[in-house]
Amino acid sequence: MPDELAWTGHGDPAGPPVVFLHGTPGSADDHPPASGARLIRVERPGYRGSAPSRRPTLLGVADGIAALMDSLGIERFGVLGFSGGAPYAAACGARFPHRLTGVVTASFTGPDRELHTVHGAERRQAWALRHVPGRGRRFVTRAAAGFGPDASGVAGDWLATDIRPWGFRLREVTCRTLIWAGADDPGRAAPDAPLIAARLPAAEVDIAAAGHTPGPAHWASMLAWLSSGPTFS
Secondary structure, three states: OOOOOEEEEEEOOOOOEEEEEOOOOOOOOOOOOOOOOEEEEEEOOOOOOOOOOOOOOHHHHHHHHHHHHHHOOOOOEEEEEEHHHHHHHHHHHHHOHHHEEEEEEEOOOOOHHHHOOOOHHHHHHHHHHHHOOOHHHHHHHHHHHHHHHHHHHHHHHHHHHHHOOOOOOHHHOOOOEEEEEEOOOOOOHHHHHHHHHOOOOOEEEEEEOOOOOOOHHHHHHHHHHHHOOOOOO
């Protein structure tokens, strides 16, 4: 059974439904302006009202999102994932692309196992965390301890995105996808964006004049893109 996820609604109840997945750390309170959409703001396992998962995975959260949307009677919807939430949005695109009007990944750092964009000491540390039994969990649990009540959520995100295999390849995200990145983002999101897009069957790239966090106009553009997809039902 998928983990039960806490959520809150925002925006126009009659608008096109869009699942919003916050960053790491973060919460559903850190949401974009709804811009006429019906935002379903999801708390991942270990955040706020969502219980921690015994084994957090990207596809496990995707299954929880599908179950949540089933319970709300929503068959077709868009998914918008920001930063640490972006890999989970991609997982939705791999798990149930037929249900989606599209996926937007904002400030998305792609999977190093596919892109090989981590180098030097960081790559050596990543190898050790992934291959020495128990080391990855111990490391992220200690590193997340300072995040207070959200510590288990942060640790779960790091385990799912950085330590464990994602459980799918980028080519399996077969629905239409928009990869947004800020040109001034100090991380890997902007250089990763075209590499990710090259591996997706139906991807667009938007490199905007912004930093890591999109501005109101950027959020509005992303939601408009999702709303322009296949007809909602």
